[in-house]
Amino acid sequence: MPNTPSWRIGNLNIVAGGSSFEGEALVENGTITAITPKEKGSSDKDVPVIDGEGGWLLPGFIDVHVHGGYGSDFMDANAEAYDAITKFHASHGTTGMLATTMTNPPEALEAVLQAATAYQEGGMPYAALLGVHLEGPFISEKWAGAQNPAYIQPPHTEWLKRWIVDYPGIIKMMMLAPEKEGALETIEWLTDNGIIAACGHTDALYEDIKRASEVGLRHTIHTFNAMRGLHHREPGTLGAVATIDSISTEIIADGQHVHPAAIELLRRAKPADKLILITDAISAAGLDDGPYSLGGLDVKVEDGIARLREGGNLAGSTLTMINAFRFMLEHTNLTVPQVSQLASGNPARLLGVEERMGSIALGKQADLVWTDANFAIRRTWVQGRTVYEQA
CATH class of the missing domain: 2.30.40.10 (Urease, subunit C, domain 1)
Structure with a gap:
């Protein structure tokens, strides 16, 4: 046609x-x-x-947490890379996404903001780039995961105050560890400036998350992964985000990051509009097994599973949204419309774009x-x- x-x-x-x-x-x-x-x-x-x-x-899928695909990373900060990523994920059903960064120096993060702004203004020939998701660098050293610990910073708003002036509207979400000094003030500032405050790569206790939610924390990055887990006497990060209804939660539904039973547990705990499918895909998505890089760290992909060469931590995924969609249909009792809500409607609602997309x-x-x-x-x-x- x-x-x-x-x-x-x-x-x-x-x-x-x-x-x-x-x-x-x-x-x-x-x-x-x-x-x-x-x-x-x-x-x-x-x-x-x-x-x-x-x-x-x-409805087209909306991926609020994706680092790259088909050999390119959003940290490459150029239109050619962004074309490769958005074209690849469009071929797997994604129609909108957030360019997700890694824990890097401020000049590298600013380069992404500049490139994403230019890409939006340039027309976006494939899936739409809806903004930027800053994943770090205000994270826990204990739960760095595949983030580069050399660039971890305490939470502050110095860079952010300049960036929202120089690149208005491009930062849609920022992840941080709510237990760190300065985090509550940063979360409040993010909320006041229309940026989604999210928790992840965190050692937060239950009360830390509860206090953060009271000043604006709204979202959880790759739930279960790189965070303090649930204990019956200290519910931790997981216990808090699972039971505080105002906080939405992401899931990497690839069968590697989270067991299907854990996904089902979270699905039962959360309101229907607070569970969101993501890929957390890296540059290796769509390509063969082999050596790759993520945030300056060496990654090895075997059987489609990405891990750091040193330490073996999971390093993002090679997942696509349509494969996450199929995984949920195969491993849960959710219907097609219900899974569609997780892949399209809920992320649109999180981003505040549900009036024009997501259904x-x-x-x-x-x-x-x-x-x-x-x-x-x-x-x-x-x-x-x-x-x-x-x-």
């Missing part, structure tokens, strides 16, 4: 309004203008028609994914424009 701004797709299952049904969707000038169940017939609009072949039409609804931009019946990607659209089509 030609890449036109107006088209319709039918003969497939549409996920919309918390359910799924056979029907047809009409897109005009990049916006969803009609959603018609099969029993109500078909649109008579004179636009190209796509046969969905009994597959699925899903299939009238008037929303046509960020859509068409899959076959087995959830293999057939086509991905951003604002109604084809950004990936299966050969």
